[in-house]
Amino acid sequence: MQSSDSGNLGRALCIITGASRGFGRTAAREISQLVKPGSALVLVARSGDDLRALQTELAESEAGRAGMVVQCVVADLGLMEGLESVIKSAKEVFSEDIDHVCLVNNAASLGDVSRYTRSFTNMAEVDSYLSLNVSSSLCLTASVLQAFPQRPGLRRTVVNISSLCALQPFSSWVLYCTGKAARDMMFKVLAEEEPDVRVLSYAPGPLDTDMHLVARSKTADPNVRKSLSDGFSQGQVLTCEASCAKLMKLLLEDKYTSGAHIDVYDI
Amino acid sequence: MQSSDSGNLGRALCIITGASRGFGRTAAREISQLVKPGSALVLVARSGDDLRALQTELAESEAGRAGMVVQCVVADLGLMEGLESVIKSAKEVFSEDIDHVCLVNNAASLGDVSRYTRSFTNMAEVDSYLSLNVSSSLCLTASVLQAFPQRPGLRRTVVNISSLCALQPFSSWVLYCTGKAARDMMFKVLAEEEPDVRVLSYAPGPLDTDMHLVARSKTADPNVRKSLSDGFSQGQVLTCEASCAKLMKLLLEDKYTSGAHIDVYDI
Numbered sequence: 001m002q003s004s005d006s007g008n009l010g011r012a013l014c015i016i017t018g019a020s021r022g023f024g025r026t027a028a029r030e031i032s033q034l035v036k037p038g039s040a041l042v043l044v045a046r047s048g049d050d051l052r053a054l055q056t057e058l059a060e061s062e063a064g065r066a067g068m069v070v071q072c073v074v075a076d077l078g079l080m081e082g083l084e085s086v087i088k089s090a091k092e093v094f095s096e097d098i099d100h101v102c103l104v105n106n107a108a109s110l111g112d113v114s115r116y117t118r119s120f121t122n123m124a125e126v127d128s129y130l131s132l133n134v135s136s137s138l139c140l141t142a143s144v145l146q147a148f149p150q151r152p153g154l155r156r157t158v159v160n161i162s163s164l165c166a167l168q169p170f171s172s173w174v175l176y177c178t179g180k181a182a183r184d185m186m187f188k189v190l191a192e193e194e195p196d197v198r199v200l201s202y203a204p205g206p207l208d209t210d211m212h213l214v215a216r217s218k219t220a221d222p223n224v225r226k227s228l229s230d231g232f233s234q235g236q237v238l239t240c241e242a243s244c245a246k247l248m249k250l251l252l253e254d255k256y257t258s259g260a261h262i263d264v265y266d267i
Numbered sequence: 268m269q270s271s272d273s274g275n276l277g278r279a280l281c282i283i284t285g286a287s288r289g290f291g292r293t294a295a296r297e298i299s300q301l302v303k304p305g306s307a308l309v310l311v312a313r314s315g316d317d318l319r320a321l322q323t324e325l326a327e328s329e330a331g332r333a334g335m336v337v338q339c340v341v342a343d344l345g346l347m348e349g350l351e352s353v354i355k356s357a358k359e360v361f362s363e364d365i366d367h368v369c370l371v372n373n374a375a376s377l378g379d380v381s382r383y384t385r386s387f388t389n390m391a392e393v394d395s396y397l398s399l400n401v402s403s404s405l406c407l408t409a410s411v412l413q414a415f416p417q418r419p420g421l422r423r424t425v426v427n428i429s430s431l432c433a434l435q436p437f438s439s440w441v442l443y444c445t446g447k448a449a450r451d452m453m454f455k456v457l458a459e460e461e462p463d464v465r466v467l468s469y470a471p472g473p474l475d476t477d478m479h480l481v482a483r484s485k486t487a488d489p490n491v492r493k494s495l496s497d498g499f500s501q502g503q504v505l506t507c508e509a510s511c512a513k514l515m516k517l518l519l520e521d522k523y524t525s526g527a528h529i530d531v532y533d534i
Contacts, residue, residue: 080390117405117457118412123347126402127394134445135393138384145385169455169526178401178453185448188436190384193488221460259436 007252010100010155011038015090015144017077017137018107020045022209023161025054026240027104030248032063032070040069040093044086044107048074069093077107077140078132087143094148099155101148102251105137105183106161110211111175114218120174133179138186150196157251160187162201162261172220184261191259198258200250204243205264206231238264274519277367277422278303282357282411284344284404285374287312289476290428292321293507294371297515299330299337307336307360311353311374315341336360344374344403345395354410361415367422368415369518372404372450375428377478378442381485387441400446405453417463424518427454429468429528439487451528458526465525467517471510472531473498505531 012035018024020043028043035041041058045051051072058070071089075082094101111129120126141158148156165173166180184201191199206212206228216228231237246267250256279302285291287310295310302308308325312318318339325337338356342349361368378396387393408425415423432440433447451468458466473479473495483495498504513534517523 083388083390116460117453118409118461121350121406121409121413123350123398123402123406126405127398130397130401130449131390131394134397134449135390138393138441138445139388139390142385142388146388166452169452169459171456171459174405174453174456174460177456178405178449181452182397182401182445182449185433185436186384186441186445189438189441189444192436192438193383193441194385 008036009034009102009251011036011098012100012102013040013042013090013094013098014102014104015042015044015086016104016106017044017140019043019054020047020050022211023204023207023240023244024104024106026244027106027247028054028058030244032058032061032068034248034252035063035068037066037068038095038097039063040071040098042071042073042086042090042093044073044075044077046074046076048072077136078128083136083140083143086140087147090144091147099153100157101144101154102157102159103141103144104159104161105141107136108133108161108179110214111173111179113173113176113215114220116172116220117174126175129175130179130182134182134186137183141190145194145197155198156196157198157200158187158190159247159251160184160199160201162203164203164263166201166203166261171224173224188259195258198254200256200258201261202247202250203261203263204238204247206237207240207243208237209240212237275303276301276369276518278305278365279367279369280307280309280357280361280365281369281371282309282311282353283371283373284311284407286310286321287314287317289478290471290474290507290511291371291373293511294373294514295321295325297511299325299328299335301515301519302330302335304333304335305362305364306330307338307365309338309340309353309357309360311340311342311344313341313343315339344407345399350403350407350410353407354414357411358414366420367424368411369424369426370408370411371426371428372408373428374403375400375446377481378440378446380440380443380482381487383439383487384441393442396442397446397449401449401453404450408457412461412464422465423463424465424467425454425457426514426518427451427466427468429470431470431530433468433470433528438491440491455526462525465521467523467525468528469514469517470528470530471505471514473504474507474510475504476507479504
């Protein structure tokens with residue numbers, strides 16, 4: 001996919017959370033190849049080293065050498081300060097000739113899948129999971145929409161990295177399923193409210209990531225664990241690149257219904 | 268509906284949250300008429316006066332005079348201490364001849380519907396909403412299941428008071444929709460994990476309650492607000508009694524698929 005008037009994301013400011021590894025890192029790489037000169041990327045993650053390595057890589061890429069700004073924000077999105085530092089960075093790199101603001105809400109945690117629902121009696125644990133996976137994504141999205149309000153000539157896109165777990169219950173995955181279902185609904189409400197904002201919940205499929213390794217080794221439910229392991233050994237997991245390419249296709253074509261949940265296997 | 272072997276809830280311990288008014292209060296009244304002698308009700312709410320008035324009323328009712336125990340717990344379910352005091356009370360009133368433990372997760376708040384999603388930039392506000400409406404319901408359910416584990420002859424039922432908002436986005440209701448969607452999924456996961464527990468998400472419909480008054484007067488979206496007001500003036504809201512009767516029908520028949528979302532209009 002090369003930059004052309006129909007095949008690029010414009011002169012974009014893209015904010016990507018959880019960008020240090022896995023799907024978020026791949027999304028940062030792919031997006032950097034699809035934006036016009038004059039664009040800026042704000043990469044957010046908790047771990048600074050991986051993030052800065054990616055920043056260096058992108059700065060040295062063709063887009064980087066053509067002037068794309070890449071900013072790192074090492075922040076915990078479960079904290080208000082983390083969220084504020086993302087907005088601060090995004091405002092710093094924004095310039096008036098940017099014509100597309102794109103937020104990719106990718107940061108997420110799996111939660112403890114080694115236990116069943118009946119073991120979740122500690123509110124602090126559940127509160128903290130929901131804060132990182134639900135509240136932070138709502139408040140970051142709201143903050144970005146406020147920081148870059150609607151104006152003629154400015155496209156705004158918000159992507160929610162979702163999961164099949166938003167639609168379907170998986171035994172011993174109560175936090176993950178609950179958080180993903182909550183997020184899908186939140187972005188559906190947003191799509192109702194803001195007709196000018198393009199809102200997409202994208203389920204990337206089973207990916208060959210650290211999260212999948214944890215999932216297939218730690219999941220309490222033996223059937224779910226076996227199904228994940230079998231899927232992995234049979235090569236049914238996707239590379240982040242393959243899945244991300246489908247997301248890029250959706251974003252470039254820009255024809256999805258705002259607020260929709262679209263699965264990688266639907267494309 | 269009178270007590271008969273097919274028409275009662277057994278010798279039950281029923282825990283009802285948000286029992287001081289609205290649907291929760293009605294559920295307490297209806298349930299008290301459907302349990303066998305030797306049963307116990309644990310009524311939970313934040314406001315003590317209304318709760319104690321209900322306790323007095325139920326103690327003086329036919330079931331109360333026949334020995335049904337009614338316990339009040341004045342507690343904030345958004346706090347771990349509140350949750351622990353519910354479990355403590357439930358254990359106190361439990362006796363070995365109780366054959367049905369039933370938890371009705373009814374407590375909920377509407378959230379601030381006078382604002383749109385883009386205004387929710389304050390994580391503490393969102394965290395607190397999710398804590399009261401999602402975490403507390405997960406942790407209370409888990410605690411009840413642990414306090415009263417599976418054993419031969421003991422039925423266990425968990426009801427989630429849900430809403431159409433769990434399935435459908437409503438403009439300017441982001442917190443409520445998100446919380447209800449989260450809860451529905453959480454209870455679906457529970458149903459997968461615990462085949463012996465009967466799990467029901469019941470959407471009671473638009474009810475003539477204080478919450479509906481707030482909803483139809485404060486909702487930011489003019490179309491949603493008008494639709495709520497029109498529904499109210501045209502008598503399309505249900506009494507808590509009418510809706511609760513449908514829930515009781517479901518519980519007595521006990522034929523629903525565990526984990527299902529059932530709407531009052533489906534019955």
